[in-house]
Amino acid sequence: MSGACLLKTLGYDEHSDVAKTELAFEVDGLVVTSDGPSVWRIDVGLSSWRLESKVVLNDDDLKMCAHIVARMAPVGSTARLQADAHRAGTVFIGLVLNFEDTRIPVNLVSADIGCGLTLVPVVDRQGRHLTEKPGDNKEYHSYVLACIRRSLKRGKIAEKGLTPNEFLKQASAFYGDSELETWLHEMTYVLDSVGIDYGGDVLGYIGRFCQSLGSSGNHFFEVAVDKHDAYYCVVHSGSRALGAMVYSAIAWACRATADGYEIATGALAEFYTRAYDALNKFAKLNRVICAVAVLDNLGLETSAHGLRDAFKKSKLFAPAVAECPDDPAVMELMGGLTHNGLKSFVNDADRTVMYVMSKGAIAVSRRASSAIVALRAGEGCVAFTLVDPCCPWREVPTAQAAALGYTPVLEANGGIVFAGHGAGRTQSATQTEKQSSFQDLEEFFEQHDMVGNIAPGVLGDNPAKAYKPSAEILQHLPLDDACTWSYLRTRVAHKEGLCYKRHVVEQCAAHIQATDYEANRLLALVHDLNLVRGAVPEDEMERRVAKRDEVMGQLEAKYRPHIA
Incomplete structure (x- = not known):
């Protein structure tokens, strides 16, 4: 068992083969009192915390959140619920807590370690940033969607011809060529510690998890345009199954020790910090790998140098680069902004450090x-940069911050901005699925002048019903402080689309069978035919696949030479 292997590796005493789970989540003696509009004081004996919320909480959610804060956050700290916040089981999406480097609540992040967003410019081989042409672009966008689909691995139904390791070294160049070996050394340490058999080839093993978004949550690949009509890839994903395996091991180890309720302390906290940094790097690398794979399929620029150069010259971010040209943090959109995990900010002048944990x-x-906040599909996302050279706080990897020996503090005196990472769910995927049809999805995409894949697993993410309107999120973003910002509008939206519910697959198949491809040939590219095989009669499926391949061949001849 990986958890038992981890305890042994870290030098813990032998433990029972059965991990103990702390079932009583509530903290005894907890009292919650209002301390102003959307602000509460949480008291347990002589200890107190502050909770600020940008969303309205019912009594049950307030109670649950208060117990999470009292159990997990340092005494005297402030917890914050962002505008996209919503409850998911025993955690809140959109929650920001302080933490201590010696005590880390790993279950708050859970399996989705390093989940985040990355923005990559769409550039041709001559270094020109592609822009949307006036008029109807549905044909080109449908072609791009088909290229996205054939570029990315999806569960066990990967398209043929994919080479998972092909783009890894190129993606690592976004962070500097010297970092790849260092990162692989750290990943080797992590895999060895939890007893994962990678067959002696750590790079080959990691490659299994590359070039895929994953089917869990709201992970997606979009192509969007900024206010200058320039195209960008917007990639949202996490550390894939690698993060889930490591989380499973350390969660078991936490429950099997006196630390309880998946709170890592001591050697477990030190391991989690190193493991998190390594997995977060993988998540960032993989998002770039996904973008590069798609750009390669489109015949566009894929080199780190070419993409970074285009990024610096873009109208969107050029002012920030010009104002602070030597600070690598300006380029963090390329590396990707993390939503789930550990953040460490240091003030070198005061020799202080603030640790932040966000879900x-x-x-x-x-x-x-730089930051990206994902709105619902169609509305796209907001990208912005903050550049204040006088601010003393800089972000560093958590393991590096802990090694500095700085004094921990609970506030950064306005030097840190907190915000939601996306639109936030209004209801569960299951509820949305019951209230939606695939016709609803097609009508939504048409209404928002975009193309989105029609597949069984996207029904529960119907943007019209599943997510909050962008207006509720935008008013809480620090755009007035931003050096530059842009509202990126979705033009192409892809999600993995896998679904194991037979009735949903059949519902999708029925919708596809009712569609006349002769009347609208582009729907042959929009419909994810691979994911309804077995639910459509074989002879009809063959006709539809042949039509898809015919249309794809025509568009390949039309667009690839033009943009190569």
């Missing part, structure tokens, strides 16, 4: 940082 939320320094 579905962002924390960025005002010194020189």
Whole structure:
């Protein structure tokens, strides 16, 4: 068992083969009192915390959140619920807490370690940033959607011809060529510690998890345009199954020790910090790998140098680069902003450090940082940069911050911005699925002048019903402080689309069978035919696949030479 292997590796005494789970989540003697509009004071004996919320909480959610804060956050700290916050089981998406480097609540992040967003410019081989042409672009966008689908691995139904390791070294160049070996050394340490058999080839093993978004949560690949009509890839994903395996091991180890309720302390906290940094790097690398794979399929620029150069020259971010050209944090959109995990900010002048743990939320320094907040599909996302050279707070990897020996503090005196990472769910995927049809999805995409894949697993993410309107999120973003910002509008939206519910697959198949591809040939590219095989008669499926391949061949001849 990986958890038992981890305890042995870290030098813990032998433990029972059965991990003990702390079932009583509530903290005895907890009292919650209002301390102003959307602000509460949480008291347990002589200890107290502050909770600030940008969403309205019912009594049950307030009670649950208060117990999470009292159990997990340092005494005297402030917990914050962002505008996209919503409850998911025993955690809140959109929650930001302080933490201590010696005591880490790993279950708050859970399996989705390093989940975040990355923005990559769409550039041709001549270094020109592609822009949307006036008029009807549905044909080109449908072609791009088909290229996205054939570029990314999806569960066990990967398209043929994929080479998972092909783009890894190129993606690592976004962070500097020297970091790849260092990162692989750290990943080797992590895999060895939890007893994962990678067959002696750590790079090959990691490659199994590359070039895929994953089917869990709201992970997606979009192509969007900024206010200058320039195209960008917007990639949202986490550390894939690698993060889930490591989380499973350390969660078991936490429950099997006196630490209880998946709170890592001592050697477990030190391991989690190193493991998190390594997995977070993988998540960032993989998002770039996904973007590069798609750009390669489209015949566009894939080199790190070419993409970074285009990024610096873009109208969207050029002012930030010009104001603070030597600060690498300005380029963090390329590396990707993390929503789920550990953040460490240091003030070198005062020799202080502030540790932040977020679940579905962002924390960025005002010194020189970039951020992306995903809105619902169709509305796209908001990208912005904060550049204040006078701000003393900079972000560093958590393991590095702990090694500095700085004094921990609970506030950064306005030097750090907290915000939600996305639109936030209004209801569960199951509820949305019951209230939606695939016709609803097609009508929504048409209404928002975009193309989105029609597949069984996207029904529960119907943007019209599943997510909050962007207006509720935008008013809470620090756009007045941003050096530059842009509202990126979705043009192409792809999600993995896998679904194991037979009735949903059949519902999708029925919708596809009712569609006349002769009347609308582009729907042959929009419909995810691979994911309804077995639910459509074989002879009809063959006709539809042949039509898809015919249309794809025509568009390949039309667009690839033009943009190559």
